Amino acid sequence: MEYILETNNLTKIYGQKEAAKDVNLHIKEGQIYGLIGRNGAGKTTIMRMISGLSKPTRGSYSLFGKTGFEMRMMLKNVGVLIEHPGLYPRLSAYENLKIKCIGMGIRPKGYVEELLRTVGLENTDAKKGAGSYSLGMRQRLGIALALVGDPKLIVLDEPINGLDPQGIVEVRETLAKLRDEKGITIMVSSHILDELSKVADAYGVIHEGTLLDEFSVEELHERSGSSLIIRTDNTPETLRLLEGMNIRGASHEPDGSLRIAQGTDRRKEISRAIVQAGIGLEEIYLRTMTLEEYYLGMTGGAHNG
Numbered sequence: 320m321e322y323i324l325e326t327n328n329l330t331k332i333y334g335q336k337e338a339a340k341d342v343n344l345h346i347k348e349g350q351i352y353g354l355i356g357r358n359g360a361g362k363t364t365i366m367r368m369i370s371g372l373s374k375p376t377r378g379s380y381s382l383f384g385k386t387g388f389e390m391r392m393m394l395k396n397v398g399v400l401i402e403h404p405g406l407y408p409r410l411s412a413y414e415n416l417k418i419k420c421i422g423m424g425i426r427p428k429g430y431v432e433e434l435l436r437t438v439g440l441e442n443t444d445a446k447k448g449a450g451s452y453s454l455g456m457r458q459r460l461g462i463a464l465a466l467v468g469d470p471k472l473i474v475l476d477e478p479i480n481g482l483d484p485q486g487i488v489e490v491r492e493t494l495a496k497l498r499d500e501k502g503i504t505i506m507v508s509s510h511i512l513d514e515l516s517k518v519a520d521a522y523g524v525i526h527e528g529t530l531l532d533e534f535s536v537e538e539l540h541e542r543s544g545s546s547l548i549i550r551t552d553n554t555p556e557t558l559r560l561l562e563g564m565n566i567r568g569a570s571h572e573p574d575g576s577l578r579i580a581q582g583t584d585r586r587k588e589i590s591r592a593i594v595q596a597g598i599g600l601e602e603i604y605l606r607t608m609t610l611e612e613y614y615l616g617m618t619g620g621a622h623n624g
């Protein structure tokens with residue numbers, strides 16, 4: 320089994336609206352997979368289908384290498400936190416978890432205590448109701464609820480949304496711990512790439528229902544790292560020159576300049592060669608793109624919503 324979760328043209332149509340369209344995503348065991356997309360992109364729609372909470376209009380998916388009926392049996396290995404965790408506000412974290420355990424017939428001694436430790440809620444005042452917790456604590460309680468029954472894969476819809484910087488760090492640390500210490504595979508959505516960039520191993524970018532791209536963290540760094548921007552009065556000749564210097568993979572920027580990711584440390588050498596070849600050098604500089612810029616470039620603009 321190459322992928323713990325794989326979708327095959329997964330599509331959901333509401334009326335005329337294609338909320339998810341021919342989505343083919345691939346999640347490997349032990350990965351934290353970030354599903355990135357703006358408001359209304361289709362993240363929740365995809366996660367609901369994958370968790371068995373809604374039926375695809377067409378397309379399918381496999382879980383743990385299984386499809387069809389066998390796949391549905393595998394859903395018991397999937398833990399879910401979608402939108403707001405359904406908490407009993409007057410009950411404590413312990414009691415909320417205990418109720419879910421009882422409902423699922425799970426009763427080993429110390430089970431709830433272990434879950435609380437896993438998400439860093441072990442020191443919470445047992446008398447306080449979850450309704451009085453900070454948003455970050457409630458999100459971590461939601462993650463603990465998704466962990467009841469020891470799932471191998473958990474699907475978390477925007478667990479970071481609305482948290483303050485401290486809360487973001489805590490949730491990120493919780494996710495890394497689940498992956499590293501318990502070997503749990505995590506699919507997590509966010510509308511901000513940077514929020515996941517410190518913890519995710521792979522990404523899927525969803526935009527208007529379509530999965531635009533999928534890449535590993537290594538690929539992301541390659542693509543979004545620094546690059547050299549070169550603008551001359553003779554682009555084809557510049558390309559030939561660069562190839563002669565063994566610098567390949569130049570891409571064309573909208574303003575007619577060339578962007579190269581290799582040879583960024585050879586700027587002086589490149590500008591000298593261009594000048595010596597009699598090409599008019601208009602501009603050459605190093606540009607470092609943030610992950611966020613990379614993502615915004617892909618989804619077309621900075622406006623949100």
Ligand SMILES: Nc1ncnc2c1ncn2[C@@H]1O[C@H](COP(=O)(O)OP(=O)(O)OP(=O)(O)O)[C@@H](O)[C@H]1O
Nearest residue numbers: 333336338356357358359360361362363364365510
């Ligand atoms: N039950 C539904 N009925 C009709 N349209 C829906 C339904 N659920 C979602 N949609 C539409 O499908 C599109 C995708 O919605 P979805 O909730 O999956 O996006 P999202 O990426 O989770 O957004 P957000 O960041 O706001 O949570 C939106 O245009 C939404 O209005």
Ligand SMILES: [Mg+2]
Nearest residue numbers: 362363364476
């Ligand atoms: Mg959503």
